[in-house]
Every structure is written in structure tokens, then in C-alpha cells.
Amino acid sequence: METAEIRRRFLSHFENAGHTVVPSAPLLFDDPNLLFVNAGMVPFKPYFLGQETPPFDRATSVQKCVRTLDIEEVGKTTRHGTFFQMNGNFSFGDYFKEGAITLAWELITKSVDDGGLGFDPEKIWVTVLHTDTEARELWKKVAGLPDERIQNRGLLDNYWHMGVEGPGGPCSEIYVDRGPEYGPDGGPEADEDRFLEIWNLVFMQEEIANVTAKDQFDVIQPLPKQNIDTGMGLERVAYLLQGKENLYEIDEVFPVIERAAELTGRTYGADHTDDVRFRVVADHVRSSLMLIGDGVTPGNESRGYVLRRLLRRAVRSMRLLGYEDPALPQLLPVSMERMKASYPELETDFARISQIAYAEEEAFRQTLGKGTQIFDVAAGETKQSGGSVLSGSQAFQLHDTYGFPIDLTLEMAQEQGLSVDQEGFRSLMAEQRARAKADAKSKKGLHADTTVYRETIDAFGPTDWVAYTNLITESKVLALLSGGQSVPVITEGQVGEVVLDRTGFYAESGGQNADAGVLRWDGGHAEVLDVQRPIRGLVVHQVRVLQGELTAGSDLSAEVDHEWRIGARQAHSGTHVVHAALREVLGPTALQSGSYNRPGYLRLDFGWGGALDPEQFHHVEQVSNRALREDLQVSQHWMTLPEAREFGALALFGETYGEEVRVIEIGGPWSRELCGGTHVERSSQIGTVVLTSDSSVGAGNRRIEALTGIEGFQYLARERDLVLQLSDVLKAKADDLPARVQDLVSRLKSTEKELEKFRTAQLQAGAGDVAKSAEDIDGVAFVGHRAEGVGGGDVRQLALDIRGRLADRPAVVVVIGTAGDKPSAVVALSPAAIERGLSAQQLIATVGERIGGRGGGKADVAQGGGTDLGGIDAAFAAVRDALRG
Structure with a gap:
């Protein structure tokens, strides 16, 4: 039975039992305490917490979920996946334990021909809270289960709460016996691999407080209304009904593994290490597909970082399987074809989804190139120093700065005959996680307790x-x-x-x-x-x-404030106009992924792979202002969300919409979006749209900024004044300014080159005189020269010129420049000096100690800098002493 069919049967069963079918909320649900929806009940939390009155007594849903806490375990077990679907049925003060148990038992044991799932009743076991005798008796009454297949468990296993003060209650879990080949007999208490949990029925019946642990809390009082919250893992049910070993082999996931095997030439099932990598690829490709579909874009923080990590782990796993060409264009379409039966919007929106994913892979491939160079340097330095272990800090830098997963670093180190200080790496990772948790905790703390607001709305x-x-x-x-x-x-x-x-x-x-x-x-x-x-x-x-x-x-x-509202309306309507103009100029995949506007200003993030060229940038601005000149009608319509989708209205990714939505049209279908903001009545009232910038906000995502209304005119006025000032200074007409400025820049560069030649000639001329001043120290020609006002590359060039004039003998040249009131030093040795055992690396350290700095380099040339000009003479003296030694 295909996964989509299991999903359909679940919803149909509960719809026939009087439940309202509630569509899955987006993964980016509006909950400040969650990165993503991680459980089926999350969209219903306001009802369970009493913050809102549910519009139905019974509901059912198949909720998209993402959990990434155990991302390192993906592929290694049968249970860990980052994206999963949670089937659920919910009762808000309607039916309770007997109703929940009856509905669950009917669905799982009813024959396939009769619309059920067809599990063998003799293979069903359940667990109940050890004090919940009512649930035990109901399982015996409703399902006829014998006592030996109803096991008691404690609070840790069979009590549910949110971890904070609020509702809670005992739960009852349903298990399927997979057979003796999977483990010992004895029910879930004995082995949860053989006895696999498929469904958890939560009986929400009491209010708890003083929660300090999963099993440590105080029961305050019974809830005024008893509720039901259940969760059935769709993927788990699918691999049981499809006769598979794990969730990676079900119909919605395995085709990606098959395609990956074709591309890599490896065989799934032949090697455990390869199998883990195949599973990571399949899981992460599907999760990324669903996240991008719901509006997440790759980034370095929060949700964007999770997506970036998933995509890069998938690409990296393909590389470890031996495939180094772009992988996502081969794999993402396969995942979309399997998931579209349940989520048809994935196919409709695939152009945008794929554009973002492919851009991220390309960026990572470039990152791999840069990171490999850094790794090669680190490995070379480790070998040169006689070591065989790459430091934890170097491995962490590769991970944190260049996106190198640790196992990629381990693989590359092994190829070089090196190991990695994994303990040091883990220690640094732990510190980073601790900082991230502290930051998340502090941010979560900003989310105020809503109790006083709930009390207010309850009262008024x-x-x-x-x-x-x-x-x-x-x-x-x-x-x-x-x-x-x-x-x-x-x-x-x-x-x-x-x-x-x-x-x-x-x-x-x-x-x-x-x-x-x-x-x-x-x-x-x-x-x-x-x-x-x-x-x-x-x-x-x-x-x-x-x-x-x-x-x-x-x-x-x-x-x-009337003026404020005028500006706000102009900016918000201007955002819609720019969005429509982007899609007209760039194509339908240039879809908005976020926005912000205030009076006179707007910014709009949209999916796009690269910077807009000047022609595209100006064309978007031109199309926007043409819409203003055409004085398009701005109208609003109220309708249901399905009606709005059929109407062709675009929805902002990540936003949560109610049953009734507001559609804003500008010029009819030209701009048709779901929106709750304030707007002008006609497009001409926006005044003007002036694009001010186009920038990147992550792989596959761009940001347009613009000014509207009076602020736009003020910006243009400032630009005009600037042009007038330049015209006056340069004595040129406005149209001639670019050519005039280019001419001035060319002449300036030419003058700088001439000055550079003159300066170089001066240095070379002086090098001869300085070389003549060399003093003999135990057979070594030593030059210690203070170059007033000279810095950077000139110090190095001067030192090399002086050394060149002393190349026929052992020579040590130390030049210290004083430009910028900070010493910069170069030590240069002739080949004969190196043969005598001298090293520029050692001597630059001696110099650095005296001038308040440090340096490095090779045996023949080393350089460094410092902070103390007063130590220059001491530095020369120290080198003399070193040569005498």
C-alpha cells in the first residue's frame, strides 16, 4: 500500500467519523519556540492551551514535520528521519478515551478491502500508564486484547505534557509485533525493534505545574474539558505495510536511493557504510524539497542554516559515494515525483524549488574547492612540523568557516596519512552548541508569557x-x-x-x-x-x-498618524508592484520569500540565482513605474483559502492563513496576492518606485530595496543635486559626466604608476648605498636598515634588492619600515647564509620580540610587523648578537 494511499485512508476514516479534515500547516509555523513544526499537534496548541476557541469539536490532519536534533543518526537506524508525516485525530471536549481507542482499533484492524489498514489483531500490543486502569479495561472491552498484550509503563514512557505548565495526561501507545526475526518476545517492554510503535493516543485530562522533568511535576486539577491528541507515524506504518526494513525503503524515499546507486555505481545493501550514505542522501533530499517548498532558503542562521546543512550533507554523501558531478539536478526531481501525489504544489512550484537547491549545491561545490586548499595547507604544515595529527581547531575551522563536515575532513586526512584530533574538534563543537543554546534560550526568553493576554481576551x-x-x-x-x-x-x-x-x-x-x-x-x-x-x-x-x-x-x-499611514500604504502596495514586475521581467520563478516595508521604504526577498544585470534592474523599475502611470485599480476580495488558490492568488511562504483570506489585486491578475496589509486605492497613489539596491541574502535568494512616495522623490532630488555639483566642479554637462570621470580615473591611475616607478627607482638607488654599509660579523655581511616612511611591499622589495647586491657571500639583511607609525620588518638571507645554518624564520622571531609583534616565513625570507617603533635599534642589536652566537 503506497504511502499516499495510507494517508488518504487515514483522513477518510476520521472524516467519515465526523472529523473536520485540516490541511497540513506549513513547516514554518508561527510559533516563536520552534524552528519548524515538529509534531502533529503543534497547529492545535492554541486550542489545547485555551488561548483560542477551536472552530470544530473533532479534527484530523496529516501534518508535515521536521526534526533535526538527531541528524547525525540519520541512516544509521530505522527510526531517524529529518522529515516525516504525522497522522493525527483530535477531540476538543468531545469524545475521550473510549472514542479514541475505538476509532484507532477500527482503522488499524479493518480489512484493506473495507478501507482499513489490515493489521493482524493478533500482532497488536499496547502500553498504558501504570495507574490508568480505565484505559486498560477499555482496550480489553473495545479490542478484546488479553492482559498479557497490555503492558503497564511509567511516567517517562506513558505520560504526555509540553514540558511547561499546562495540560497533560496519560497516553496509550500501539505497537505491532514484527516477528521473532527482529528480536526477543515479551512485548514493547522487552524489545522496541521487534515491537514497533505506530500510534500514540494522548488522553489530555489534567492541568500540571512545577514541571522539572518528564516525570516530575504536580497535578493541579482536572481540565474543564478532556481532549484527545494522537499521533501516528505515517512512514512507520508505510514500511510495515510495504514489507520494508526501514523508512528509507518506502515508496516515497527509496527511488532516490535507486537513482543515487545508478549515478555512483555502488550497490545499496552491499556495504553498511555506503548504505548509511545512501539513506542520508534520500532523507535529506526529501527534507530539503519540503523545506524549500514551504519557503525556507539556505542561510547561515536558524531555519536557513538547517536547510543548508541538509543540502550539503546530501551533496557530501554523494561525493563520498564517488559521485562528484552536480547531484541535486539528478535527485531532487525524483523526490518531487514521489511526493507530489500528497503535495501537488511541489510540482507546480518546482522551478523555484529546484533553482534554490541547485544554486546552493553550486555554492557548496565552490566552497569545497576553497576548503580543500585550506586543508592542504593545514596538512602540509602538520607534516612539515613532524606531526601526524590535524588539530581539532583546524578541523573546526574547516567545519565552521568552510562548511566541511568532520567526516569529510577525516577522509581527506586519511588520504594524506594523517589522523584528526576528534576530541578537540568535539570540544569546540560542544562550546559552539552551548553558545547557540544560550542564544536560543535568551531569544526564547523574549517571548512573553501570554497568560495576561489570554485572560484579557477571555474577559473582554x-x-x-x-x-x-x-x-x-x-x-x-x-x-x-x-x-x-x-x-x-x-x-x-x-x-x-x-x-x-x-x-x-x-x-x-x-x-x-x-x-x-x-x-x-x-x-x-x-x-x-x-x-x-x-x-x-x-x-x-x-x-x-x-x-x-x-x-x-x-x-x-x-x-x-495620517501621513504615516499614507506612506505605509504606498510602501506595501509598492511591494506588490515590484513583486509583479520581477516576475514579469525575470519569469514566474522569481517569487517573493520575504518582505519588510515601512512608510516610504520597502525590501523584498525573492528566489533568484544571481545578481540582476543593469538592464534587468532598470527594466524592473521601469515596469513598476509603468504600472503606477497606468493608474491600476487596487481591489480586495475575501474568500476561502482553496478558493484563493484556485483564483491564482500567490501566498507568502511561511505565513499562516485562516479559513477566510484577503486577496489584493493590482490590475487584476497582473498582481494577485494573499495579504492582510493596508493598501492604496489606485496604483498611481504610490507616487513613484525607485530601486536603490540588489543584493544577495544567501544562495538562490536576492533582496531588492526601493523607496516609494515622497521618500522616492527626495532620493531622486538628492541624486539630481549630486549630479549638478559634479557638473559644476568638473565643468561638464550631466550627460558627459561618466566619460569625464572615467578620464580622470585613467589619468590618476597613470600618475600613480609613474609615481610607483619613481619610488621603486629611488629604493633601488638607495639599496646600493645601504649594501655598501654592510658590517662583517663573524664572516657574515649584516645590514640593519631603518626605512623611514616605507611600508608594506616596499620594505620587502628593498630587503631583496639589498640582498641581491650581497649574493656572493653569506649575508643577512634586516629592513624595518616605519610607515603608519608601526614597524614592518623583513629579514632576507643569501643562499650562503642559509648554508651556514642561519634561518630567516628564526631571526624574524628575534626582531618581532623587540618591536612588539611577530612574523613568519621561510628560511630565506620572512616578514612580520609590530607596534613599537622604539624597539627598532634593539632589534638590530639582537640580530647582531644572534649572528655572533
């Missing part, structure tokens, strides 16, 4: 938000908040949060900055600093009271 209901129609509202203060607590008053000079019954202020979202403005009441006023939606349905204004006192329950006038 959602905010009447009228930002699309009203800039001024007569409003009542429902609550004042400070430090996560409700307060009765905010006094003059204080900053606090204000919840109004009605507001026209736009809360920051969808890349649009929050509105500015004021709150006015009898005897006082406050400036609005920020506007946010900490939980759905509630608008919160952060304010600073400038005069008087603001008290809870008072009436006031909430006034959005």
Missing part, C-alpha cells in the same frame, strides 16, 4: 479591529498591562501596553510595520510606539504617556 473578547476603514476611533480602555501584569494606571513618562475595545491601528504583520499615532483623552495623551497581536484576535498598543494619567476603563480617541 477579541478587539474590534477596523484598520482598513478607520484612522480615528472613539474607544474604551479595556486593560492596561505592564511587565506581564494588569495594572490600573499608566502615569506620565511610563511605557505600558493598552488594550482597546476598538482600534484602527495596524498591528505589525505580513512584513508591514505597525502604525504610529496618538491616544488622546481628557487631560492627557500618549504616543503609540508599537502595535502587536500577541495572540490571535487581540490587538495591543505599546504607548508612552506624555501628559496626564491613563486609567483602565477610560474613554479616549485613538488616532493613527
